[in-house]
Amino acid sequence: xxxxxxxxxxxxxxxxxxxxxxxxxxxxxxxxxxxxxxxxxxxxxxxxxxxxxxxxxxxxxxxxxxxxxxxxxxxxxxxxxxxxxxxxxxxxxxxxxxxxxxx
Numbered sequence: 001x002x003x004x005x006x007x008x009x010x011x012x013x014x015x016x017x018x019x020x021x022x023x024x025x026x027x028x029x030x031x032x033x034x035x036x037x038x039x040x041x042x043x044x045x046x047x048x049x050x051x052x053x054x055x056x057x058x059x060x061x062x063x064x065x066x067x068x069x070x071x072x073x074x075x076x077x078x079x080x081x082x083x084x085x086x087x088x089x090x091x092x093x094x095x096x097x098x099x100x101x102x103x
Contacts, residue, residue, distance in 0.1 A: 014073055021070060 035043045049056045 017069065018073070021066060024066075 032042050049059055052059070
């Protein structure tokens with residue numbers, strides 16, 4: 001899904017999703033770091049989520065879907081990057097764009 005900002009520019013929703021997931025991941029690391037700094041041992045995230053009751057399953061499902069999205073996003077980017085490079089390699093010997101000037 002793309003959002004049209006200007007006639008020549010498109011911003012992909014997936015880039016915003018990567019930024020959101022990055023912020024979420026780093027905030028989890030900082031949270032663990034501060035907890036370990038105060039109490040000396042890491043907290044158990046599963047026990048923390050289970051204390052929420054039935055909402056735990058919804059949060060777990062959302063997190064699982066986000067990780068599936070990350071893997072699919074990374075795989076599609078790698079495939080697009082790999083196919084783009086092979087197309088460039090095959091056109092290296094092409095003389096179509098050589099400018100012909102008289103001597």
